[in-house]
Amino acid sequence: MSLSRKKRRMWALALGLIGLGSATALVMTAFQDNLVFFLAPSEIAAQHPGPERAFRLGGLVEAGSVEKSVNADGRPEARFRVTDGPATVPVTYVGVLPDLFREGQGVVTLGKLGTDGMFRASEVLARHDETYMPPEVAAALKRTGHWEPERGAPPPAGSWNTMSTGGNPAASTGQGG
């Protein structure tokens, strides 16, 4: 038995152990701390986290709440409100917003809640919902008043997921998925 083969096996075993060890470690730490990946506005209202604790706030961007500007340093700044229905938290953020960010979309923001009730975010992540539709279908749903994206989730998928993309809004009804 040559040394190189022994060494190869040793490395393979070490790799396996490292893999197993890190898997277990990840399960222990990441899952324990991050099972609650974000807090909803109503949970924040109930828990009152202190101003020095950084945490994630998650919810929908409230319709009509987004104000974009450029701050004194020339960096983009955004103000908006995050809501889960019963409660709402105002947020300020300096930086570039992700592509999916819009009113009515889910967001997860990392930051601290000031004593003034303002959440100062250092990171804003857009959350995608589980719907995928061509632009024509989204436009048709908006045109016919079936959906206002700023106000939240689209209507049940069965009402639009077989809709023709030829631009005929009448096809939106009565087709199930």
Place this chain on the structure above:
Amino acid sequence: MGGRPSGGGLHRFANPGRFLRLSARVSPWLWAAAALLLAVGVPWALVFSPPDWQQGETVRIMYVHVPMAWLSMAGYVALAAASATALIWRHPLADLFAREISPVGAAVTALCLATGSLWGRPMWGTWWVWDARLTSVLVLFFLWVGHAALVRAFDDEERGARAGAILAVIGAINVPVVKFSVDFFNTLHQPASVARLGGPSLHVDILYPLLVCAVGFSLLFAALVLTRTRAAVMEKRIRQLQLAQARRQDAVAA
């Protein structure tokens, strides 16, 4: 060693021999079907399917990411089933299959993570977050890599296969964790779009190319694993023939 081997040896070889004959017939059809479906699915996904109303063209990553995600889990279920078979019935073919599927499974899971990251950067605004879905898929990746390394780490192949099988069966707990993480925990990752109560929440123009790609990649995965398992059976036979040859030469020399 010129005579016939013992009954046990013959029994152990009967099944791999039949496997090679059968798989030789199935294999070309598997490759052909995979090639055909991907030849339809990939251009459909990349060119002919519509953009998403808010993701734009980035939605096209989904047609490779989602099949990789499904394969990483379905492949692991196959690994766990083969491992259980090997532990209970001591089927040598199940051990070889488990040994050969895990590098492919690891590759597919790595592709799932990489393509997801490439989607997350422009869409979410981050390459990675430690939410329950992403973390459990990373654990799945480590399980695949750990299994692949473990079965190759032992001097005694059978002991390595046994250790790997135990790991694979225990690690199967992680599969439902991956699947339901988006429902049980609040995550950045969105919930399921296809396998969902109330029907798929994808428009058919997006759903159909996804399904064609998913079947195509699954057939390619199966063809790869089958080919690797065929090679492994042959390599085992080669080792036995070489051993028999060496013994014959020893006998002549003595």
Place this chain on the structure above:
Amino acid sequence: MTLHWWYVTAAWGLAGLGFGAMLLLSLQRLAAAKRRLALLDPRAGGRDATARGLPAGDGLPRAKELQG
């Protein structure tokens, strides 16, 4: 749009490279195994004997039938 396509290209490129490499390696490996098996066991004619349930030589499958 172009930035979107960059991410799409990177994702599909990685998948293409990954599967391409696995495809090449596994087919090479199978061809090598077939070749070595044929060299070790060039005797033909075992197939019909085993198919009829008759012992062929040392009772192990012949290279030809292993290759399929």
